[in-house]
Amino acid sequence: MLKSCANLLQRYPTLFTPTQLLTARSLPRYFSISSTCPVEGLRDFGLPNATWGPNLHDLYNKFLELSKTGLWKRIPSHNTIAHHLEGDPRETGIGKRMFLRNLDRDGVGFEYCMFYNKAESRMVCLFQPGPYLEGPPGYAHGGSVATIIDSTAGAGAVYTCGSVMTANLNINYLKPIPLGCTLLVDSHVEKIEGRKVYSRCHIQSHDGLILHTEATGKEQNTTVTPFYLTF
Numbered sequence: 209m210l211k212s213c214a215n216l217l218q219r220y221p222t223l224f225t226p227t228q229l230l231t232a233r234s235l236p237r238y239f240s241i242s243s244t245c246p247v248e249g250l251r252d253f254g255l256p257n258a259t260w261g262p263n264l265h266d267l268y269n270k271f272l273e274l275s276k277t278g279l280w281k282r283i284p285s286h287n288t289i290a291h292h293l294e295g296d297p298r299e300t301g302i303g304k305r306m307f308l309r310n311l312d313r314d315g316v317g318f319e320y321c322m323f324y325n326k327a328e329s330r331m332v333c334l335f336q337p338g339p340y341l342e343g344p345p346g347y348a349h350g351g352s353v354a355t356i357i358d359s360t361a362g363a364g365a366v367y368t369c370g371s372v373m374t375a376n377l378n379i380n381y382l383k384p385i386p387l388g389c390t391l392l393v394d395s396h397v398e399k400i401e402g403r404k405v406y407s408r409c410h411i412q413s414h415d416g417l418i419l420h421t422e423a424t425g426k427e428q429n430t431t432v433t434p435f436y437l438t439f
């Protein structure tokens with residue numbers, strides 16, 4: 209299977225546009241599997257793998273079910289931003305890795321997938337913090353929590369308004385997050401004023417019983433070519 213993937217790309221290096229990469233359903237099945245794809249960046253990491261716990265699977269299946277209504281859409285997740293953008297990812301993506309995908313082993317760092325609800329300008333992230341995100345013994349580092357919030361709310365702002373940079377992020381850490389648990393990171397764009405995009409986000413346990421974190425953010429909408437092209 210992996211061999212056929214490599215052969216296909218070797219023969220047709222420009223076969224798939226980044227737009228197609230964004231819509232995983234347009235890809236042949238071997239691009240959607242969770243095992244390693246030999247071509248850097250092509251793997252969609254937002255799909256179940258062996259490190260996912262049962263609660264993450266359950267939440268994923270719940271949102272997948274909701275996606276059948278058309279209200280929610282699963283967001284593919286590649287390991288470089290370049291693979292999310294228009295153009296040839298090989299021109300801008302070589303040697304770079306998105307911060308959240310900077311580890312080569314599944315499950316040890318940011319294990320997550322996102323779903324977007326356009327009608328509600330809402331992005332949710334199903335998140336399982338791995339052991340390499342440790343801060344206090346057994347719990348997630350506050351910086352890793354800020355990262356997943358910024359990425360979820362940031363992606364929500366991108367899908368709602370286009371390219372953005374984070375201008376401001378306020379976080380209240382309410383309850384520590386145990387490593388390995390499953391969380392729902394829930395963000396939505398609250399209001400848009402000119403270039404300013406105001407978002408709100410909270411993190412709760414998979415069952416909604418514990419509110420771990422609350423955050424508000426302000427993104428600065430960039431009107432030209434996406435800022436993240438220059439990363």
Ligand SMILES: CCCCCCCCCCCC(=O)SCCNC(=O)CCNC(=O)[C@H](O)C(C)(C)COP(=O)(O)OP(=O)(O)OC[C@H]1O[C@@H](n2cnc3c(N)ncnc32)[C@H](O)[C@@H]1OP(=O)(O)O
Pocket residue numbers: 283289292358359362363366372373374375376404426428
């Ligand atoms: C598929 C998925 C893909 C993947 C999606 C992945 C999502 C990734 C999300 C991660 C995003 C990041 O990490 S981004 C990286 C971290 N962020 C940064 O490095 C940003 C660094 N800062 C900057 O570049 C700049 O300061 C900007 C762009 C934010 C703003 O600069 P500017 O464009 O020149 O705007 P400026 O004139 O200064 O300000 C415009 C207005 O905004 C207000 N303003 C400016 N900064 C602030 C501020 N910190 N807090 C409050 N308000 C502010 C000003 O008062 C002004 O209001 P008024 O007078 O008009 O009323």
